[in-house]
Amino acid sequence: MKIAIxxxxxxxxxxxxIQAWALQQVLKNAGHEPITIDRQVxxxxxxxxxxxxxxxxxxxxxxxxxxxxxLERYLPDxxxxxxxxxxxxxxxxxxxxxxxxxxxxxxxxxYDAVIVGSDQTWRxxxxxxxxxFFLDFLQGNDIKRIAYASSFGVDEWEFTEEQTxxxxxxxxxxxxxSVREKSGxxxxxxxxxxxATHVLDPTLLVGREAYEALYKNKDIPERQGIYTYIxxxxxxxxQVVETAKQVLKKPxxxxxxxxxxxxxxxxxxxxxxxxxxxxxxxxxxxxxxVITDSFHGTxxxxxxxxxxxxxxxxxxxASRFYSIADELGLTHRLLNSYDKNIVDELLxxxxxxxxxxxxxxxxxxxxxxxxTESLKN
Numbered sequence: 001m002k003i004a005i006x007x008x009x010x011x012x013x014x015x016x017x018i019q020a021w022a023l024q025q026v027l028k029n030a031g032h033e034p035i036t037i038d039r040q041v042x043x044x045x046x047x048x049x050x051x052x053x054x055x056x057x058x059x060x061x062x063x064x065x066x067x068x069x070x071l072e073r074y075l076p077d078x079x080x081x082x083x084x085x086x087x088x089x090x091x092x093x094x095x096x097x098x099x100x101x102x103x104x105x106x107x108x109x110x111y112d113a114v115i116v117g118s119d120q121t122w123r124x125x126x127x128x129x130x131x132x133f134f135l136d137f138l139q140g141n142d143i144k145r146i147a148y149a150s151s152f153g154v155d156e157w158e159f160t161e162e163q164t165x166x167x168x169x170x171x172x173x174x175x176x177x178s179v180r181e182k183s184g185x186x187x188x189x190x191x192x193x194x195x196a197t198h199v200l201d202p203t204l205l206v207g208r209e210a211y212e213a214l215y216k217n218k219d220i221p222e223r224q225g226i227y228t229y230i231x232x233x234x235x236x237x238x239q240v241v242e243t244a245k246q247v248l249k250k251p252x253x254x255x256x257x258x259x260x261x262x263x264x265x266x267x268x269x270x271x272x273x274x275x276x277x278x279x280x281x282x283x284x285x286x287x288x289x290v291i292t293d294s295f296h297g298t299x300x301x302x303x304x305x306x307x308x309x310x311x312x313x314x315x316x317x318a319s320r321f322y323s324i325a326d327e328l329g330l331t332h333r334l335l336n337s338y339d340k341n342i343v344d345e346l347l348x349x350x351x352x353x354x355x356x357x358x359x360x361x362x363x364x365x366x367x368x369x370x371x372t373e374s375l376k377n
Contacts, residue, residue: 015296
């Protein structure tokens, strides 16, 4: 089958890219032809862009804007490594930045099915035009509609009344719906009026060997120690890392840009470039211990069977962490504040990966079954 995949814009986030790659791998291994739709934010008129520039300039003057005003012009350089991964490993459509372009693309390509997911595709503030991720542009089209591991990101309902009014009827046209978090099952039933199945993130459906193959022939140095992947800095998170360095007596390393974009200066552009995704994956393989506040950082710690501590980001969505950790008996490895005694205990307590992998294997079978049956029926 020729299958379109609707997910969030790729390139800025390792987790977003690797889940997009993983879902394509799962579908290709099943004999399908997947293409990820490059849905970007809507095209804007010159007048809108001028007004936005003026607003952002004022925000910068007032000290309210952290991201540089003219950052967009430097993004091709900043994202060159991640875009190289996408170009090489993910089959993409042309850039589509409006509903009309989506309609035209789907009419021309004649897909057999469309999958929405995974990642936080059903979180309004993260997805460009949330209606598109409920396939509003396919009204009148009898194409098979599936949601695989689509995520709301949080436990509470973030849709406005108007968004709910528009999206609930669209959800009822899906042939099968699955969500990445347990809480998403209840959100679907309560607010969209549809039944949903809880499944795994697609990254967990791909074997470790496939990830190792991504970096096998790359010139990426071997590293050892404590691998940190922290998206939002905080004092208590730094305390966890410093305690780990002292207790484990190992160095810290990471695979992130050297300097935060809020301090952007074109004079030292290399400091703001995102390192390669292959290096990010290999970081987990090399690690003696992982500390992360990322959902996919947690997932890859599990994939590579590494001892880890996950630091919860409530603003980014805590339910994602608790959902997978609860299924695998790992909730004790999640922290939302610094407590030296608890950190010390986690640093000295191995993860029972024999038990984790047994549970994970059963969940993988269930998730694969959902995807197979949804595409077949």
